[in-house]
Amino acid sequence: MIKILDSRPKDQSDMHFSEYINMVVKEFRTHHHGNCGERAYILCDKLNKMGIKNHATIQIDGKKNYNSHVFNVIGLAENAKPSKPETWGPNAVVVDAWSNRIFKPQDAFAFYNDFLCYGEDNPIKIKELGYKYFKSPN
Numbered sequence: 001m002i003k004i005l006d007s008r009p010k011d012q013s014d015m016h017f018s019e020y021i022n023m024v025v026k027e028f029r030t031h032h033h034g035n036c037g038e039r040a041y042i043l044c045d046k047l048n049k050m051g052i053k054n055h056a057t058i059q060i061d062g063k064k065n066y067n068s069h070v071f072n073v074i075g076l077a078e079n080a081k082p083s084k085p086e087t088w089g090p091n092a093v094v095v096d097a098w099s100n101r102i103f104k105p106q107d108a109f110a111f112y113n114d115f116l117c118y119g120e121d122n123p124i125k126i127k128e129l130g131y132k133y134f135k136s137p138n
Contacts (some may be wrong), residue, residue, distance in 0.1 A: 021120065024038045034098075060116075061124070061127075070129065082128035
């Protein structure tokens with residue numbers, strides 16, 4: 001039998017982003033695991049601390065619940081809309097901390113179409129994730 005070691009609270013809806021990141025980093029260092037979203041948020045936090053502003057954390061979903069994925073995009077154009085890849089600009093790079101890969105955007109979507117079984121009957125939906133999903137600091 002496998003025992004899952006996870007000390008994270010089940011309800012994280014009342015956390016500030018920095019509290020969540022601290023919890024995820026501690027968990028990652030202790031148990032060496034993290035899902036795609038957790039790894040993307042760790043990278044997002046590092047980029048913010050480095051003063052890098054032209055990045056976004058992106059979630060892609062299909063019609064089926066089991067095939068969502070989260071990654072970061074770095075090098076976004078000044079007026080880019082993160083949920084619209086065609087606006088990302090020529091310097092955009094997809095950084096997938098979960099799979100430990102770096103892609104050109106078109107290569108990333110080709111990979112995700114194959115790996116996550118997207119296609120005509122299961123098109124990719126793209127949305128930006130961010131601090132809005134966490135409690136504001138007091």
